[in-house]
Amino acid sequence: MSLSQVAGNIVGKRAKAARQKIGLSQVKLAAMLCVDYGIKLERVQISSIELGIRSVKDKELDALAKILGVTPNWLMGWK
Numbered sequence: 001m002s003l004s005q006v007a008g009n010i011v012g013k014r015a016k017a018a019r020q021k022i023g024l025s026q027v028k029l030a031a032m033l034c035v036d037y038g039i040k041l042e043r044v045q046i047s048s049i050e051l052g053i054r055s056v057k058d059k060e061l062d063a064l065a066k067i068l069g070v071t072p073n074w075l076m077g078w079k
Helices: 007-021 026-037 043-050 058-068 072-076
Strands: none
Touching: 007 043, 007 058, 007 072, 026 043, 026 058, 058 072
């Protein structure tokens, strides 16, 4: 089983779609996470999340949802 097939990594695909929909770059997203929520992720780590290589911590999930204008449930693929 590849990392991208792990159920917990559905967040990456949805985060990328939401980020692109609002025209936000990975660099800008990383900056907003740091400034607004004290979460220090580099662009490479954002990319790893979007590719399903890196999982997301609960604090990161909440912050991502707020910045991207979606709910944590949506990012997780829950209804």
